[in-house]
Amino acid sequence: MVVNRKKERGEPEIPSASLPDIVFQLLIFFLVTTTIDVDKGLDLVLPPIGEVKEISKKNITNLLINDAGQILIDDKVVPVEEVDNIIRDKLMENDKLIVSVKTARKTKYNIYIKVIDQLKKAGATRISIAEPEES
Numbered sequence: 001m002v003v004n005r006k007k008e009r010g011e012p013e014i015p016s017a018s019l020p021d022i023v024f025q026l027l028i029f030f031l032v033t034t035t036i037d038v039d040k041g042l043d044l045v046l047p048p049i050g051e052v053k054e055i056s057k058k059n060i061t062n063l064l065i066n067d068a069g070q071i072l073i074d075d076k077v078v079p080v081e082e083v084d085n086i087i088r089d090k091l092m093e094n095d096k097l098i099v100s101v102k103t104a105r106k107t108k109y110n111i112y113i114k115v116i117d118q119l120k121k122a123g124a125t126r127i128s129i130a131e132p133e134e135s
Contacts, residue, residue, distance in 0.1 A: 016085035059096045059101060060128075061087070067106040080111065083118035091123060 063083075064072040071078050073086055091097050099119055103112055119127055 004115055026060045055091070055098060057099055059094060061097055061099050062113065063099055063101045063119075065101070065103045065107045065111055067104045069108060069111045071115060080114050080118060083115055084122040087119055087122035087124050096126075098126040099124050100128040100130055103132045107132070110119075118134055 062072075062074055066072070071080055071083060073083070078086060087099060088092075099117065101112075101119070116127070
């Protein structure tokens with residue numbers, strides 16, 4: 001009589017001893033290869049604290065952004081797309097020109113950024129940011 005004995009085998013297992021090592025290596029790999037976009041914000045150079053200079057009125061152009069989002073350059077309403085052309089022309093006439101940007105309290109931030117971008121596009125390097133007007 002032959003007894004057919006089956007060898008009892010346990011359930012197959014996946015070795016998990018090296019699992020933390022693999023996870024750690026994947027984590028390091030993703031940390032090293034991932035790039036993080038950093039917003040640089042507005043690139044403006046601020047004067048030293050307490051520095052005050054007297055500036056001639058002919059060297060200042062006033063730019064106002066009101067509550068309605070209208071842009072006024074020297075009290076003339078202009079579209080945001082024309083700001084760079086107007087300022088570029090003024091800079092050609094006067095290379096010492098300072099653009100004084102003033103906003104109202106309720107001016108939308110995206111319009112303000114568009115105007116600053118237009119000033120940079122025009123080549124304006126002297127930009128004065130004035131306190132917002134009280135409504």
